Amino acid sequence: MTMTDPIADMLTRVRNANSAYHDVVLMPSSNIKTHVADILKREGYIGSWSVEDAEGGVGKTLRLDLKYGPNRERSIAGIKRVSKPGLRVYAKSTALPKVLGGLGIAIISTSSGLLTDRQA
Structure with missing residues (x-):
């Protein structure tokens, strides 16, 4: 199934994982998503990111390691398109x-x- 707006999907996954205090977010990878992840890393909003082979599927998976403060304060207060x-x-x-x-x-x-x- 094709996605109409992959950037909005990425932002929604990050927003939901951040609200639930998850440490890792996985999503289908693309060049623009890796560029967005690189900017978020450079600006200090996420810990790290990597592109991995998808498990049992075709394509690659983008893995974002979310970043929290010492008392689990969110580093991303809000994110929208x-x-x-x-x-x-x-x-x-x-x-x-x-x-x-x-x-x-x-x-x-x-x-x-x-x-x-x-x-x-």
């Missing part, structure tokens, strides 16, 4: 709003690949 397949959102780099007053990040798809709002 703004631009969706049914409603695309376009903005100039100067018009990007601050996420959580500058404490959060926005991941932007540009002609140079995926960047954070600070890099754009």
Whole structure:
């Protein structure tokens, strides 16, 4: 079965696992998901990520190791998708709003690949 919006599926899996205090999230892998995982790792929102062979299936599996504070505080307070397949959102780099007053990040798809709002 094909997925209409694999990025939204990834974010939902991370959000659900984070809410349930899971240590690991597994999902089907793709290039864009690995780029998103790399940005989340660089910014300190997840511990690590890796791509593994799928068990008994075709393709690869993306494994995210979620990160929590010393008292199991979540490092990801909220995660959502703004631009969706049914409603695309376009903005100039100067018009990007601050996420959580500058404490959060926005991941932007540009002609140079995926960047954070600070890099754009």
